[in-house]
Amino acid sequence: MGRAPCCDKARVKRGPWSPEEDEQLRAYVRANGFGGNWIALPHKAGLNRCGKSCRLRWLNYLRPDIRHGGYTEQEDRVICSLYASIGSRWSIIASKLPGRTDNDVKNYWNTKLKKKAMPMRGPHYHHHAGLGLEAGAGAFSAPATPSGPTPARSWSQCVPSTLQPAALSPAASGSSSIDTSSSGGDMCFAAAGMYQPPHPMQGFVHVDSSPQTVLAPMPLDVPAATGIWAPSMPAASDVGGVALEDAFLADLGAYGDLLLGGFGGQLLQDNKAAAAMELPGACYFPNMAEMWAADHAHAKPPQGLCNTST
DNA sequence: AAGCCACACAACCGCACACTG
DNA sequence: CCAGTGTGCGGTTGTGTGGCT
Known part of the structure; x- marks a missing residue:
């Protein structure tokens, strides 16, 4: 019996995030945190997205402390x-x-x-x-x-x-x-x-x-x-x-x-x-x-x- | 200008683990 | 102890873009 999917893939939006969605998620997390439950977050935040997708988007791109690109030689070496x-x-x-x-x-x-x-x-x-x-x-x-x-x-x-x-x-x-x-x-x-x-x-x-x-x-x-x-x-x-x-x-x-x-x-x-x-x-x-x-x-x-x- | 290709990056998928009742 | 569920992780895929022919 496999486990239930985390969301209904047929109903949630997939693909690239729009700036509006980003802002919606950002605003919600800023105000409420993610509440310990990413699965429930999109519903609470009014996003038509999978919870996993929200989590990924937040962790990888919307968090305030994220840096993209511009890897230094030091970082190259560490990696x-x-x-x-x-x-x-x-x-x-x-x-x-x-x-x-x-x-x-x-x-x-x-x-x-x-x-x-x-x-x-x-x-x-x-x-x-x-x-x-x-x-x-x-x-x-x-x-x-x-x-x-x-x-x-x-x-x-x-x-x-x-x-x-x-x-x-x-x-x-x-x-x-x-x-x-x-x-x-x-x-x-x-x-x-x-x-x-x-x-x-x-x-x-x-x-x-x-x-x-x-x-x-x-x-x-x-x-x-x-x-x-x-x-x-x-x-x-x-x-x-x-x-x-x-x-x-x-x-x-x-x-x-x-x-x-x-x-x-x-x-x-x-x-x-x-x-x-x-x-x-x-x-x-x-x-x-x-x-x-x-x-x-x-x-x-x-x-x-x-x-x-x- | 169009087509093709390679590259870079964003996003998704599925699995394993942790947690909880 | 066990089953169900959420989360984290790594691999893979999809898509946009720029360069080349």
């Missing part, structure tokens, strides 16, 4: 780095970009950033950076050898078993789920109680171009803080301005650059990262979140990953 880390968890990625919505970020990725990132694959993968991203969240391509095709491999082929989900099992970490529902939610992969890399760079794994060869995690002399699992990521607050969290960006500066070293040829900034990029046949996992995401592309985040905001 690319997080995509490489956790895959297409757009709500989580968007939560790190104040004023951006998951839909907006998703569209931006699909139309712009993906193209920017994908062509970087190839024989000189590690020099031209490349996210090494293949289709599919969390999947990546191993660096191609000059003479052969680029084998696509899952992370599970590349990371030590101790870093794989068995060790990072959601079940092992207990309660709670990610809550990205609140605006400005600060998703924190605080793996604090869940996973701490034995070495600051333990999460980076050196993988030989042979599909079966997994080398030891490579300790590199870089700062310990990481963007994703840092348990103390500050909450984003300044929605209107340059609102990316400094600490988070600083983290990306260290690892994001490593990950995105040749992104646009501009981001490879420090010698350590450069040295890392020179490692032959290497690919890198910046954190456990990626590992989790890769193997759980269609599942919810592990219990225990938290949202520390609000």
Whole structure:
């Protein structure tokens, strides 16, 4: 028996919203909030729309703190780095970009950033950076050898078993789920109680171009803080301005650059990262979140990953 | 000028989860 | 504990627009 549809699709208006409808919805939400029930809202607001449509319209376009377009390079880096880390968890990625919505970020990725990132694959993968991203969240391509095709491999082929989900099992970490529902939610992969890399760079794994060869995690002399699992990521607050969290960006500066070293040829900034990029046949996992995401592309985040905001 | 194509963005769809009675 | 319902999310589709031939 399936569930009842949320609205009568034959009777509600669909398609693009008119300015009048926008104003009607905006005025109603301003005056009354959404009342905890999007399904009932359109009727109360006098809109001939599906509740889900109203919710989407409000969240993505009518909210006062929404920004559209004008993505900065910093934001590009955040998106690319997080995509490489956790895959297409757009709500989580968007939560790190104040004023951006998951839909907006998703569209931006699909139309712009993906193209920017994908062509970087190839024989000189590690020099031209490349996210090494293949289709599919969390999947990546191993660096191609000059003479052969680029084998696509899952992370599970590349990371030590101790870093794989068995060790990072959601079940092992207990309660709670990610809550990205609140605006400005600060998703924190605080793996604090869940996973701490034995070495600051333990999460980076050196993988030989042979599909079966997994080398030891490579300790590199870089700062310990990481963007994703840092348990103390500050909450984003300044929605209107340059609102990316400094600490988070600083983290990306260290690892994001490593990950995105040749992104646009501009981001490879420090010698350590450069040295890392020179490692032959290497690919890198910046954190456990990626590992989790890769193997759980269609599942919810592990219990225990938290949202520390609000 | 018309037709075609690619791109960008808005909106929809369906599923899974959370909540509630 | 279970069923029903609302919400959130990610994938996909639809549509408008601009560039090229």
